[in-house]
Amino acid sequence: MNVECYPITVLPHVSRLYSDYLAMAESAGDSAVRKWFGAEPFAGKWVGRGKPVKDAEALADLLEKQAVEFGAGDAVKANIAKLRAGARAVVTGQQVMLFGGPLLTILKAASAVARAKEATKATGVEHVPVFWMATEDHDLEEVDQVSLLTKTSVEKLSMGLKFPHHAVPAGGVVLEGHIDGLLEQASELLGYAPVCDLLRECYGSQPGNDHGPTLGSAFGRLMTRLFEEQGLIVMDAAGRDFHALGADTLRYAIEHAAELEEALLKRTKELEAAGYHAQVLVNAGASLLFLLSDPQGVGVWDREALRRSPDGVWKAGGRSYSTAELIAILETAPERLSPNALLRPVFQDTLLPTAAYIGGPAEIAYFAQSAVLYEAIFGMGRITPVLPRLSATLLEPAVATVMDKDEVQLPDAMTTAEALAQRLGARAMPIEGKRKLAAVGNAMETELSALTDYLGGMDASLGRAAEVSGSKMRYQMSRLRRMAATFELQKEASLRKHAEAVVLNVFPGEHPQERVIAGVWFVARYGDSLVEKLVGVAENQCPGHVVVRL
Numbered sequence: 001m002n003v004e005c006y007p008i009t010v011l012p013h014v015s016r017l018y019s020d021y022l023a024m025a026e027s028a029g030d031s032a033v034r035k036w037f038g039a040e041p042f043a044g045k046w047v048g049r050g051k052p053v054k055d056a057e058a059l060a061d062l063l064e065k066q067a068v069e070f071g072a073g074d075a076v077k078a079n080i081a082k083l084r085a086g087a088r089a090v091v092t093g094q095q096v097m098l099f100g101g102p103l104l105t106i107l108k109a110a111s112a113v114a115r116a117k118e119a120t121k122a123t124g125v126e127h128v129p130v131f132w133m134a135t136e137d138h139d140l141e142e143v144d145q146v147s148l149l150t151k152t153s154v155e156k157l158s159m160g161l162k163f164p165h166h167a168v169p170a171g172g173v174v175l176e177g178h179i180d181g182l183l184e185q186a187s188e189l190l191g192y193a194p195v196c197d198l199l200r201e202c203y204g205s206q207p208g209n210d211h212g213p214t215l216g217s218a219f220g221r222l223m224t225r226l227f228e229e230q231g232l233i234v235m236d237a238a239g240r241d242f243h244a245l246g247a248d249t250l251r252y253a254i255e256h257a258a259e260l261e262e263a264l265l266k267r268t269k270e271l272e273a274a275g276y277h278a279q280v281l282v283n284a285g286a287s288l289l290f291l292l293s294d295p296q297g298v299g300v301w302d303r304e305a306l307r308r309s310p311d312g313v314w315k316a317g318g319r320s321y322s323t324a325e326l327i328a329i330l331e332t333a334p335e336r337l338s339p340n341a342l343l344r345p346v347f348q349d350t351l352l353p354t355a356a357y358i359g360g361p362a363e364i365a366y367f368a369q370s371a372v373l374y375e376a377i378f379g380m381g382r383i384t385p386v387l388p389r390l391s392a393t394l395l396e397p398a399v400a401t402v403m404d405k406d407e408v409q410l411p412d413a414m415t416t417a418e419a420l421a422q423r424l425g426a427r428a429m430p431i432e433g434k435r436k437l438a439a440v441g442n443a444m445e446t447e448l449s450a451l452t453d454y455l456g457g458m459d460a461s462l463g464r465a466a467e468v469s470g471s472k473m474r475y476q477m478s479r480l481r482r483m484a485a486t487f488e489l490q491k492e493a494s495l496r497k498h499a500e501a502v503v504l505n506v507f508p509g510e511h512p513q514e515r516v517i518a519g520v521w522f523v524a525r526y527g528d529s530l531v532e533k534l535v536g537v538a539e540n541q542c543p544g545h546v547v548v549r550l
Contacts, residue, residue: 001533002549005542008391010411011512017276017368018361022388022543032274036368038385039356042543046385047122050088050355055245059351060084062241063233069217070224075231079128083233083353088125090116091348092358092389093132095139096171096219098159099146099186099199099520100226104360104389106519106534109223111358111389113230114538119355127355128233131223132348135171135216135238136290136303136338143170143215146518147508148189152500154508154516155189157182161215169292169303169338171216171238179212180205193524198225226523226531237351243334246350250337252377253288254326257308260288263372264342271368279365280342285309288343288373291316291329292336303338341366346373349384356385364388390538391545393513394522399505400549402498410547413506421499425486437484441477448473526550 008014008022020033024040027033039046053059063080083089092112094105112129119127137143144161147154159182161173183204187196202221205212213221216236224234237243243250253260261284268278287306293316294302304316306326314321321329329336339347345357345367359367367386374383393410395403403413406424413420448470456463508516523530530550537548 001537003537003540003542004410004547004549006410006545006547008544010414010545011391012414012510015277015361015365017271017279017365021364032270032276033368036371037364038367038371038383041387042541044118044122046356046387047119048125048355049385050127050353052086053351053353055351056084056086056353058241058245062239062245063235066220066236067224067233070220070234072224072234073228075229076224076233079231079233082126082128085126087353088119088127088355089130089233089352090119090127090356090358091130091132091352091354093134093348095134095137095143096216097143097146098157098215099203099518100219100222101143101146101518103392103394103514103517103519103522105223106226106523106531107390107392107514107538108358108360109227109230109232110531110534111387111538113227113232113535114390115356115358115387117535118539128231129227130233130235130352131227133171133216133220133223133234133236134344135236136169137171140168140170140173146186146520147516148186148518148521149505149508150189152504154504157185157189169238171214171219171236173215175203175212175215175218179203190521190524194527195520195523198222199520201225222520226519226528229528229532230535237348238335238338240333240335242351243337246347247330247334249343249347249350249377250289250330250334250339251327253339253343254323254330254337256376257287260373260376261286261308263376264369267369267372276368278369279362280340280369282342282369287314288340290338290340291321291326292338293317293319305340342370343373345370345384346377349374349378354384356387358389359386360389390534390542391512391514392534392537393506393545393547395547395549396505396525397550399502403502406495406498406502408502410506410545413502414512415503415507416510417496417500417503420503421496422482422486424495424499425492426481426484437481441481444473444477522550 008019020027021037022041024033024037025043060080060083063083064077067076067080090112092108094101094108097105109129109131112131116127116129140161145156145158147156159175159179183200186199190196199222203213203218220234220236223232261282264282268282271278285307287308289306290303291306292303302317306314306316308314312323314323314326348354364386371383407427408420412423452463452466452470455466506513537546
């Protein structure tokens with residue numbers, strides 16, 4: 001297995017905030033990114049952070065119960081015992097997507113395992129990897145899908161799940177309907193590899209269970225089994241007992257809503273003044289909490305965002321609540337209150353002895369805003385360090401061979417198949433043809449520039465007319481280059497097929513592979529050992545994006 005490291009800018013649409021975060025070591029000592037994030041991402045200064053939680057025994061009891069439900073092995077149980085004894089946690093997480101979701105889910109977990117090993121070795125204090133399942137999110141359409149590759153296309157599979165009412169936590173949605181048929185489709189696309197049996201075990205109809213697994217429980221079993229040897233602790237904190245452990249943070253968000261809102265609005269202005277954007281839009285009156293309510297009184301629970309009016313009255317789902325009523329709900333049914341994306345890291349670290357959080361670009365951008373919540377709730381200097389997940393493109397041998405033959409590097413492939421095909425056609429053109437096109441193009445540019453300047457000096461309108469005519473001439477010259485490249489493509493039809501295969505595998509649908517293609521697709525091709533190999537890649541800490549040649 002060969003690994004190549006590229007700058008993160010090889011990927012499209014990387015935010016300036018994320019780029020500056022990755023380059024924090026090169027920034028000034030008083031730079032904004034140093035103030036907003038807990039530690040430099042690659043200097044190792046995060047090691048040794050994290051404090052034991054006051055309810056380690058209760059936490060371990062709950063995790064042990066879930067571990068049994070998820071079919072965890074001895075390595076997971078040993079890591080839970082370490083947490084009980086005072087170990088720290090390296091945490092990551094993801095929405096509970098169908099069949100594990102895209103490759104980035106596995107890359108996150110592999111990164112958490114790698115960083116936990118690093119911190120344990122450096123400090124002598126045990127660190128364990130924890131995967132936080134975001135089961136309370138309610139974007140069902142986003143999580144009810146998985147994309148698998150064929151030789152010529154990306155096949156998107158979906159259950160077509162519908163909410164029973166309005167917005168409900170996605171993790172609790174029962175997988176009924178045609179899940180078995182969907183599993184058969186997936187198995188066919190995965191070549192009936194051993195991982196297909198694991199998918200059936202986790203997601204399929206369960207003997208003696210009329211309702212089947214939930215989206216959350218199936219995801220939890222899958223991640224637990226995929227990372228069984230690495231001892232990954234998979235955690236669903238949506239229940240009453242977990243929320244009771246984190247009640248102090250939820251209470252603070254209720255009782256100090258006005259000052260937290262003010263701090264977040266101030267941070268938004270600071271972000272914008274520094275030329276960045278706020279990842280989460282914060283409006284006046286918005287809170288950090290969601291409320292589960294049953295407006296019809298029939299046992300159908302909606303997850304509604306809580307809003308707070310200037311007079312201190314809270315509203316959600318058409319009902320109004322006083323602060324005292326929300327506190328009463330927290331005390332009697334804490335599972336009804338859940339944090340939003342900005343408060344979730346703080347809530348998470350109320351439960352866990354977090355030494356660092358592993359995040360993707362968007363999550364890391366959240367932390368620039370969440371930092372003000374950490375400081376308000378935990379005190380100054382208690383911002384949890386956030387570290388970047390492994391960002392990777394996995395190249396199969398056949399694809400790598402084609403890229404090498406056609407001299408295609410990863411940046412070349414981050415485009416459309418047609419654009420890459422044109423580039424390959426242009427490269428295949430005879431040297432003499434390339435020289436003639438280049439000579440004509442260069443001569444045209446020189447003469448056009450001189451003529452436009454001359455005519456513009458005579459009269460401004462003549463200069464503008466020359467610019468318009470020049471643009472038309474440049475277009476025709478570009479068209480001539482494309483026609484010549486297309487002619488070469490027609491002569492050598494394999495070049496277009498090569499371009500289509502490379503882009504399909506590396507940049508499907510004009511998105512990085514890691515955000516589209518399912519992680520289980522690669523597990524099906526390369527077996528359980530792939531997980532440990534990716535942990536090894538994550539240990540090397542490329543500060544950008546890696547290409548892994550399988």
